[in-house]
Amino acid sequence: xxxxxxxxxxxxxxxxxxxxxxxxxxxxxxxxxxxxxxxxxxxxxxxxxxxxxxxxxxxxxxxxxxxxxxxxxxxxxxxxxxxxxxxxxxxxxxxxxxxxxxxxxxxxxxxxxxxxxxxxxxxxxxxxxxxxxxxxxxxxxxxxxxxxxxxxxxxxxxxxxxxxxxxxxxxxxxxxxxxxxxxxxxxxxxxxxxxxxxxxxxxxxxxxxxxxxxxxxxxxxxxxxxxxxxxxxxxxxxxxxxxxxxxxxxxxxxxxxxxxxxxxxxxxxxxxxxxxxxxxxxxx
Numbered sequence: 656x657x658x659x660x661x662x663x664x665x666x667x668x669x670x671x672x673x674x675x676x677x678x679x680x681x682x683x684x685x686x687x688x689x690x691x692x693x694x695x696x697x698x699x700x701x702x703x704x705x706x707x708x709x710x711x712x713x714x715x716x717x718x719x720x721x722x723x724x725x726x727x728x729x730x731x732x733x734x735x736x737x738x739x740x741x742x743x744x745x746x747x748x749x750x751x752x753x754x755x756x757x758x759x760x761x762x763x764x765x766x767x768x769x770x771x772x773x774x775x776x777x778x779x780x781x782x783x784x785x786x787x788x789x790x791x792x793x794x795x796x797x798x799x800x801x802x803x804x805x806x807x808x809x810x811x812x813x814x815x816x817x818x819x820x821x822x823x824x825x826x827x828x829x830x831x832x833x834x835x836x837x838x839x840x841x842x843x844x845x846x847x848x849x850x851x852x853x854x855x856x857x858x859x860x861x862x863x864x865x866x867x868x869x870x871x872x873x874x875x876x877x878x879x880x881x882x883x884x885x886x887x888x889x890x891x892x893x894x895x896x897x898x899x900x901x902x903x904x905x906x907x908x909x910x911x912x913x914x915x916x917x918x919x920x921x922x923x924x925x926x927x928x929x930x931x932x933x934x935x936x937x938x939x
Contacts, residue, residue: 656810656910656911657809657810657811657907657910657911658906658910659814660811660814660903660906662814662817662818662821662899665899665902665903666895666899668899668902669895669898669899669901669902670895672729672732672733672898673732673894673895673898675732675735676728676732676738677732677737677738677739678728678738678739678740678742680894680895681890681894683725683728683738683740683743683894684725684886684889684890684893684894685886685890686740686743687721687724687725687743688882688885688886688889688893689886690721690743691718691721691882692878692879692882692883692886694714694717694718695714695878695881695882696875696878696879696882697710697714698710698711698714698878699874699875699877699878700874700875716754716757719753719754719757720746720747720750720753720754721743721744721746722746722786723745723746723753723786723789723790724742724743724744724745724746725743725897726786726787726790726897726901727742727745727746727790728742728743729894729897729898729901730790730791730901732898733898733901733905746790748793749789749793752789752793752796752797753786753789755797756785756786756789756797756800756801759797759798759801760782760785760801763778763782763801764778764779764782777812780808780812780815780816781804781805781808781812782801782804782805782808783804783808783812783815783900784803784804784807784808784904784907785800785801785803785804786800787804787900787901787904788800788803788804788807791914803913803914806911806913807904807907807908807911807913808907809911810910811903811906811907814903815900815903818899818900818903822892822896825888825891825892825896828888829884829885829888829889830881830885831884832880832881832884833866833881836866836867836870836872836877837862837863837866839866839870840862840863840866840867840869840870841859841862841863841866843862843869843870844858844859844862844869845859
């Protein structure tokens with residue numbers, strides 16, 4: 656069972672909730688993005704060796720923990736609770752489960768993607784609410800959070816897709832400097848004379864892989880530029896996007912009967928979805 660969501664009304668509701676926050680949403684977003692910029696700078700200076708790869712993975716996982724903190728911030732203000740700056744670090748109280756869920760979720764999405772692109776996309780939306788389940792109840796297991804999400808997203812996958820598409824313009828705008836740098840790097844290669852095709856091909860692939868390096872821009876400078884631009888753009892949409900998704904999650908909990916205080920296989924269980932079960936791709 657599901658209901659059609661009025662996306663505009665939910666966005667408005669999220670905006671009203673954000674206005675009640677003790678720490679203004681824009682300030683919390685700036686704080687969150689500043690921490691992500693710091694992690695990006697560390698990653699950019701790590702190099703491309705084995706240690707650098709480890710640091711990249713480590714900073715990526717830390718980003719997931721900070722994202723959990725921002726989600727907890729939205730949950731707190733929706734409940735009328737006081738959310739402070741330190742709320743952004745509350746995810747560290749169950750950091751192990753957040754990291755494990757990030758890894759397992761990506762593993763399943765990757766497996767589905769091996770079949771074809773579309774099943775991978777569907778799987779990404781099927782597991783969309785897994786993190787929200789864990790944020791609300793850190794005591795549940797990782798697989799339990801995923802199972803609950805599979806059932807909660809029945810009928811909501813396409814609506815979540817439309818929600819993402821409604822913010823697509825902001826996403827493109829936030830990556831605009833990266834597109835500009837890539838274009839300049841490739842253009843520089845195209846208008847440079849090479850002695851043979853192999854030299855051109857090597858230069859072209861290098862420009863695509865590392866456009867900032869091709870233009871002589873240090874990696875940390877590029878990371879800082881991209882981070883600051885993303886921070887400025889995020890102030891206008893990111894808090895509303897996250898809190899609107901939370902509203903979708905709350906609606907999905909209500910209509911599916913699967914939520915914080917409901918065991919994953921009770922009150923509807925497997926039989927509610929027939930032969931598809933919780934592991935089926937489910938209704939779109």
